[in-house]
Amino acid sequence: MTSRQAAIYGVSGPELSSDEIDFISEAKPLGFIIFSRNIKSLEQVSNLVSHLKSFAKDDETLVLIDQEGGRVARLRPPLVREYPQAEIYGKIYELNPVNAMRAAYLGAVLMAKDLLSLGINVDCTPCLDLSLPQTSDVIGDRAFSKHPEVVGALGQSVAQGFLDECALPVIKHIPGHGHGTVDSHESLPIVEASLDELVNDFAPFRKCNYLPLAMTGHLVFNAIDAENVSTQSAKLIKKVIRGHIGFDGLLMTDDISMKALSPDKGITLHAENALRAGCDVILHCNGDASEMFPLMETLPRLTGRALERADKAMKLLSSKTSKIDAATAEEEWKELISAHFPESPKNV
Numbered sequence: 001m002t003s004r005q006a007a008i009y010g011v012s013g014p015e016l017s018s019d020e021i022d023f024i025s026e027a028k029p030l031g032f033i034i035f036s037r038n039i040k041s042l043e044q045v046s047n048l049v050s051h052l053k054s055f056a057k058d059d060e061t062l063v064l065i066d067q068e069g070g071r072v073a074r075l076r077p078p079l080v081r082e083y084p085q086a087e088i089y090g091k092i093y094e095l096n097p098v099n100a101m102r103a104a105y106l107g108a109v110l111m112a113k114d115l116l117s118l119g120i121n122v123d124c125t126p127c128l129d130l131s132l133p134q135t136s137d138v139i140g141d142r143a144f145s146k147h148p149e150v151v152g153a154l155g156q157s158v159a160q161g162f163l164d165e166c167a168l169p170v171i172k173h174i175p176g177h178g179h180g181t182v183d184s185h186e187s188l189p190i191v192e193a194s195l196d197e198l199v200n201d202f203a204p205f206r207k208c209n210y211l212p213l214a215m216t217g218h219l220v221f222n223a224i225d226a227e228n229v230s231t232q233s234a235k236l237i238k239k240v241i242r243g244h245i246g247f248d249g250l251l252m253t254d255d256i257s258m259k260a261l262s263p264d265k266g267i268t269l270h271a272e273n274a275l276r277a278g279c280d281v282i283l284h285c286n287g288d289a290s291e292m293f294p295l296m297e298t299l300p301r302l303t304g305r306a307l308e309r310a311d312k313a314m315k316l317l318s319s320k321t322s323k324i325d326a327a328t329a330e331e332e333w334k335e336l337i338s339a340h341f342p343e344s345p346k347n348v
């Protein structure tokens with residue numbers, strides 16, 4: 001892969017503006033992320049994705065989406081089938097672990113087929129955060145369970161479903177959002193938990209540390225680094241994410257425009273601090289030209305270990321034949337879910 005800018009951007013609408021075309025042509029970022037504002041129809045999304053990929057010429061481009069199921073789904077019926085929230089798989093696991101892992105796997109296979117048909121090759125899932133009594137509702141039913149071993153097992157199942165279809169999963173929000181009591185989209189979570197308590201939060205990520213992509217959470221963990229948000233903490237990234245958890249894949253930030261990162265310091269400074277701390281790629285989601293274009297002008301190219309990690313991830317996007325056809329996968333998936341939850345998801 002030729003060196004690309006260490007960034008993944010959202011764009012403003014269902015088609016690229018002339019200014020976006022000019023800036024993207026020059027920046028050539030590693031990838032893009034699709035949101036509801038970018039979606040009108042399947043044909044339109046496919047055309048947008050093709051346009052975004054065209055800037056990289058002969059290289060592959062990562063095109064991401066948040067398609068977890070439940071309330072976090074950018075593509076919805078009637079464009080695609082409805083998928084349940086992660087919590088459903090966790091509840092099935094309590095009754096039958098084998099069925100739960102198989103259902104989670106098949107759901108991921110079907111999601112991957114949906115996305116790949118549009119050219120989208122990365123899904124920002126599975127969410128490996130624990131669901132604890134104090135966990136912010138921003139996570140809530142997006143979490144599989146409060147039990148680390150359940151979250152890790154189901155996370156592996158979901159990830160494998162994507163990988164078997166030659167799409168990439170993103171584990172998030174590393175090193176864990178379970179002790180975050182506020183929504184990091186709106187304010188900065190301060191975690192007072194001890195290291196002993198946090199080991200459980202880290203455990204699902206350790207279980208899935210071999211996967212190619214991970215997204216940080218924006219939290220301050222006082223027991224690790226009370227001065228810096230995790231995305232910008234060299235100590236946390238080195239000792240926890242790369243060390244204790246053992247993740248050596250491509251590390252992207254959560255959206256660098258979220259309010260957990262003080263807006264008064266400026267997007268560019270936040271991005272530079274994250275890269276300096278050890279993140280490989282900056283994720284900027286909102287499509288706001290006043291923020292995005294300065295980033296496109298200033299962020300560096302991928303080099304060194306970051307480039308190697310990106311290359312390794314890209315190699316998983318091959319054209320090998322799917323292991324299971326959609327009709328067979330859907331039939332089994334429906335049976336597994338309806339055996340335990342006849343009403344969820346509504347239209348399966």
